[in-house]
Amino acid sequence: MPDGTNVEIKRGRKFAQVLAGAREIFLRDGFEGASVDDIARAAGVSKATLYSYFPDKRLLFMEMAKVECARQANHVMDTIDRSAPMADILRSVSRQIIDLIMSDFARSIFRICVGESTRFPDLGREFYTSGPQMGRKRLTELLRIGVSRGDLRITDLDLAAEQFAQLCKADLFDRMVFNMADTFTDVEKERVIHGAVDMFMARYGT
CATH class of the missing domain: 1.10.10.60 (Homeodomain-like)
Structure with a gap:
């Protein structure tokens, strides 16, 4: 092409x-x-x-990734009960973040972007913009709701969203990337989910 x-x-x-x-x-x-x-x-x-x-094949790849990421982000937002307690909202978001990053799609796209980053750096940049960055913006929207309700006390919403997303990847993501494990049990996932929410609420909860 x-x-x-x-x-x-x-x-x-x-x-x-x-x-x-x-x-x-x-x-x-x-x-x-x-x-x-x-x-x-x-x-x-x-x-x-x-x-x-x-x-152009790069254009096709980036559009495919962008559309799929938008679909998944919209699904997360559409299934969240925004009237629920903030800890429950975060648990639901964490569960979906983990399911997403462990999906065949996310793993394949991540490896493609890393593998092609030297020859085609725009692939990685475009995927970050349409994937992780868009996800952080949606998470920021939810955190803003928590702040407006008085459930959270946050001055830097963008940083807090990034921190929560990283907490959701604890232990599992590195093990997946380095081929230590392909799948994880519900017990392993729930351990990370509850740890992420407990730590986040301990720092930002009111």
């Missing part, structure tokens, strides 16, 4: 179809191993149709 710098993405009838095919192949074969032929075949479209939407 040619260089897609400054190319405006075209939407159309088969746009979602192309993204679904790209998701399947990128997660299966990685960024470098994913071929245009395989993506087109998985999407059920011609190569000409695929090129008409995405003239």
Whole structure:
């Protein structure tokens, strides 16, 4: 595929179809191993149709990751009971953060971005913007609710959101990244969830 710098993405009838095919192949074969032929075949479209939407493979990968991250972030926000006690909200968010970072999608995208970071640093930057950074913004919105209700006392919401997200990765994330474990029991996850919420509320709870 040619260089897609400054190319405006075209939407159309088969746009979602192309993204679904790209998701399947990128997660299966990685960024470098994913071929245009395989993506087109998985999407059920011609190569000409695929090129008409995405003239550059990097553009296709970044749009696929952005759309999937937005979908997952919206799911988290839509399933949160904002009227619940703050500790309950944080437990629910923590559980979903852990499930997300342990998902096949997140693990594959993380490894692709790290593996291609030297040759294609824009992949990592774009994924951070559309993934972790967007997730932190959504978490900041929830923390702001806690502050407005008097449940939390926070002066730097962005920092607090980052701290909570990192607490949710304690122990599990490093073990996953370094291939020490592929799956974790509910007991292991709940240990991290309760530890994250207890520590966060001890610092910021009123």
